[in-house]
Amino acid sequence: MQSDNVIDLVLRAKSGDEQAKNTLVQQNQPLIKSLLRRYLGKGVEYDDLYQLGCLGFVKAINKFDPQYQVKFTTYATPLIIGEIKRFLRDDGAVKVSRSVKTLYVKIKKYLLLKSGDIEPPTLDEIATACGVTKEEVIFAMEASHLPLPLYAGNTNDDSDEALCLADKIVASDDSAYLDHLMIKNMLARLPVRERQVILLRYFRNATQSEVARRLHLSQVQVSRIEQKVLQGMKAYMLAGEDAI
Template sequence: MTVHTAQTAGAERAGAADGLPWIEDAGRIAPQDARQLSKLFFDRLRVLEEGTAEYQYARNTLIEMNLSLVRFAAGRFRNRGSGDMEDIVQVGTIGLIKAIDRFDLTREVEFTSFAVPYIVGEIKRFFRDTTWSVHVPRRLQELRVDLAKAKEALAAGLDRDPTVRELAEHLGIPEEEVAEGIVAANGYTAGSLDMPADTGDQVGRAAGRRTYADVLGEPDAAMEAVENLHTLAPLLGELDARERRIIDMRFGQEMTQARIGEELGISQMHVSRLLNRILGKLRSGMFTED
C-alpha cells in the first residue's frame, strides 16, 4: 500500500486534509489495512467542516476503502434470482454511505459491525420493493414474511399446514388480515404464459407442449351478443306494433321477405324497404352516444 502525507502530495490534491495520508486508489486497500485507516479518517471527519474539499476527500476515501464490505454483503444475495449483482452492489453502497454518515467513534464499536446491518438492510429493502410482480402495500409485503415464518413454525409442531385461524392466533392478528396477506403473497412472483401447463388430460400429455396460454379462457363471442341484446331491448320497445311484427317474422320466425309480404298483403320490395328502415332506426339507436 502506497500512501503519501497531505503535505508532500499537496493539500490541493483532492482536498486531502492536514494529517491524513493521500491515498491514490483507496479501493485497492486490503480490508485489514482499511480497518486501521478508517479509524484515522473517521477521527478527522468529526472535526472537518462539512462541504469543504478536505471533508469530501475524507468521506469519499472512507467509502472507497470499505467497498469490500458491500461486496461481501452482496454475495449473500447472489442466488436470490432477481436483480443484477451490479445493481445490488450499488444499493448496498447506499447503505455503506448511510453508515459512514451516522458512525460515531465514541461508541467504541467496530465500523464493520456497525456498517454491515445498514448495507444488508438497504439490499433487503431493494428486493422487497422491486421483486414483487404486482404492487402491494408495504404492510402486506412485511406480513408475507411474518406469515412464512409462522407457517414454518406451526407446521413443524402440527405436522401439517396451519389453518388461517391458527396463523391468526399465532400472530395475534384478525383472520381477515391473514387471508389478505395470503392473497397478497400471490403477487410476489409471476409465471410466464409460455410455461408448460399440467392439464391432466390425455390430449395435453400427448401433445407435451401445451402452455398456460393454451388452456386459458378466451374471449366469449356470445358476450358481445348479450350486450347487444341488452342495448337493443329498449329500442325494440320504441317500435310500433307493425314494425315489431315485421322484426319478429323476419328474425324470430325466420320467414322470407316474400312470405312476410304475403302475410301483410304487400310486395316483397315493400317489405325490403320497411326492413331497411327499421334496421336503420335500431342501428342508429345502438350507436348513438348518450
C-alpha cells in the first residue's frame, strides 16, 4: 500500500506544484534508471534515455488518479517504458543525428511542461525556449513521424542553393509552418514512383541526375514528376485533402 505522502505529492504535482513534482522524480530515480538499463546500447545516449524516462514519469503524474486502486509506481512503470520504446521505434526508422535526437527530447520536455496551459505554445515560443529556429523545431518534431527528416536540405542541379520541400510548396509564415505538418499525409497518398522521386530529391539530397540514374528514368522525366507532385501538394495544402 502506498503512503499518503505519495498521494499528496502526486496531487500537488498535478495541480502545478513544481517542488512536489521534482520531489517525486528524485524519489523515483532508482525506478526510472532501472527501467532504462534494458535499452542501453541501442544507439541512444544514457542521458537522453533518462530524460525520456522522466518524461514518461511526469506523464504518469499528470494522468494518475488515486481511485485507480493501484500503486503509483506500478501505474508509472508502463508509461516510462512506453515513452522510451516509442522514441526508439521512431528513431530506428528516422536515423537522425545526435543533435536532432537531443532537441526532440528537449521539445517534448517543454511541451509537457506547458501541457497545463490553456493555449498550447506556438512555434515561436517552442523555438525560443529551446534556443533554436522554427525550422529546427519542425525538423525535430517531424523526424519522429516520417521515415526521413522532412526539412532535409537538397541541392538543385543548376544551383548551390539549398531547397526545402515545404518552401517549394507554400510561403514561410506561421500558418504555413503549421500546414507543413500535413506533408506526411500527402506523401502517403502519392503513387510509389512519385513518392520515390520526392523522397530522393528532398529527403536524400539527391540531384535530378542521381534520381534519374537510380530509378532508370531520364532527367526530364524526373523534373516533370517533381513539378507535378509539387503542384499537387500545393493544391492539397490550399484546398484540402481532396486536391490530390
